[in-house]
Amino acid sequence: MTPETKFRELEEWSSIVALSVIAMIDEEYDVQIKGDEMRSANTIADLFNIVKSKK
Amino acid sequence: MAFLAFDNIKVAGLSACVPKDVVETSSSYKWGGGEHFIETTGVERHREAKEKICTSDLCISATEKLLQQLQWDKNSIDVLLFVTQTPDYILPATSCIIQDRLGLSQNTYTLDISLGCSGWVYGMSVLASLLEKGCAKRGLLLCGDTTSKTKSPQDKSTYCLFGDAGTATALEFDENASPIYFDMHTDGSGANAIIIEDGGYRNPVNDSSFKMREKGADVILNNLQCYLDGMSVFSFGISKAPKSVKSLLEHFSLNKEDIDVFTFHQANLFMNEKIRTKLGLPSGKVPYGLKDFGNTSSASIPLTLVVEKQQALQAERLKHIACGFGVGLSWGSIYFETDRIVVPDLVEI
Numbered sequence: 001m002t003p004e005t006k007f008r009e010l011e012e013w014s015s016i017v018a019l020s021v022i023a024m025i026d027e028e029y030d031v032q033i034k035g036d037e038m039r040s041a042n043t044i045a046d047l048f049n050i051v052k053s054k055k
Numbered sequence: 056m057a058f059l060a061f062d063n064i065k066v067a068g069l070s071a072c073v074p075k076d077v078v079e080t081s082s083s084y085k086w087g088g089g090e091h092f093i094e095t096t097g098v099e100r101h102r103e104a105k106e107k108i109c110t111s112d113l114c115i116s117a118t119e120k121l122l123q124q125l126q127w128d129k130n131s132i133d134v135l136l137f138v139t140q141t142p143d144y145i146l147p148a149t150s151c152i153i154q155d156r157l158g159l160s161q162n163t164y165t166l167d168i169s170l171g172c173s174g175w176v177y178g179m180s181v182l183a184s185l186l187e188k189g190c191a192k193r194g195l196l197l198c199g200d201t202t203s204k205t206k207s208p209q210d211k212s213t214y215c216l217f218g219d220a221g222t223a224t225a226l227e228f229d230e231n232a233s234p235i236y237f238d239m240h241t242d243g244s245g246a247n248a249i250i251i252e253d254g255g256y257r258n259p260v261n262d263s264s265f266k267m268r269e270k271g272a273d274v275i276l277n278n279l280q281c282y283l284d285g286m287s288v289f290s291f292g293i294s295k296a297p298k299s300v301k302s303l304l305e306h307f308s309l310n311k312e313d314i315d316v317f318t319f320h321q322a323n324l325f326m327n328e329k330i331r332t333k334l335g336l337p338s339g340k341v342p343y344g345l346k347d348f349g350n351t352s353s354a355s356i357p358l359t360l361v362v363e364k365q366q367a368l369q370a371e372r373l374k375h376i377a378c379g380f381g382v383g384l385s386w387g388s389i390y391f392e393t394d395r396i397v398v399p400d401l402v403e404i
Contacts, residue, residue: 015285016095016325018286019285019286019289019325022286022289022290022293023289023293023329026290026293026294027333030294032290032291032294033286033290034245034286034287034290035248035284035285035286035287035288035290036284036287038286038290039286
């Protein structure tokens with residue numbers, strides 16, 4: 001896994017994993033991710049930047 | 056922060072009514088992975104109202120049974136509130152029709168309130184405020200939805216999740232009653248997260264309203280059906296519901312350990328369990344009605360109490376916290392007590 005990893009292409013990826021990532025971001029950073037933001041993210045770096053922009 | 060506190064309000068009774076027709080998730084979830092859906096959402100079956108059954112019909116049946124067991128004279132009802140997003144008509148307000156159908160006096164104050172998952176908590180705050188001074192002494196809060204009528208059969212995100220139900224909550228002016236507390240919130244920037252786009256006056260019904268549109272994989276619906284952005288709502292729910300419960304506890308100096316029952320809006324098991332664990336609540340204090348009834352919008356809190364806590368409500372003195380969160384976006388929490396209240400068996404029509 002690197003910042004460039006396209007997480008949607010991972011075999012384990014599913015809609016429940018997406019929710020788990022949202023829950024992790026909520027718990028770790030107290031940041032609320034919107035559905036559109038999650039859908040627009042493709043790489044781990046994208047997620048990082050979304051969280052950073054909302055902190 | 057909208058913190059509210061009311062004295063002199065006694066919760067006298069709770070009842071609920073569901074349609075007879077049961078839809079099993081195992082036989083109606085047609086997208087594959089039905090077992091996984093059940094595991095995640097916790098919804099094994101739900102009730103669906105036939106074409107001729109409206110939310111008002113469910114609420115009226117629940118109310119008739121409750122009034123009978125409370126032995127309340129219909130002329131003694133001063134206030135009737137109806138919380139729904141599936142009214143009988145665009146106009147007149149359904150609460151006016153219910154006043155007549157229940158045979159309540161023409162001196163009744165009636166009001167429709169358009170809210171969903173937060174609706175019971177909001178309705179309780181409105182009714183409590185109307186009764187607090189004792190000018191009006193008895194009030195009924197009717198909450199429910201026939202969400203099945205707004206779901207697309209081609210939308211896997213909502214089709215097996217929502218169920219239909221109607222409920223009635225009876226409140227009474229009583230100077231010996233313990234206080235009721237609220238913590239209420241709104242964030243209209245999330246209005247698009249749960250929305251029926253057409254049919255109001257922003258987008259009146261037109262030919263294109265009926266066009267089926269693909270909004271995502273296996274999410275196909277028209278603009279007169281309910282769209283749900285599950286990810287946004289999940290993110291909202293797990294963040295805001297625990298914060299609201301915490302701020303209610305803190306603001307009113309309530310001790311979490313003293314609360315007997317925490318009843319949350321029944322969104323889905325995955326989301327509700329996240330909320331429960333974030334608050335560190337033992338599972339024994341958090342009832343679930345999702346398995347048999349799904350997400351029933353504003354009916355979910357009173358319905359869950361009726362089906363899961365009937366005996367305790369009838370026999371014990373209980374301290375409650377309940378929290379509703381969803382469409383609006385709108386959310387809020389309530390603290391209230393019950394002391395051996397009237398709870399009829401679940402009504403089916």
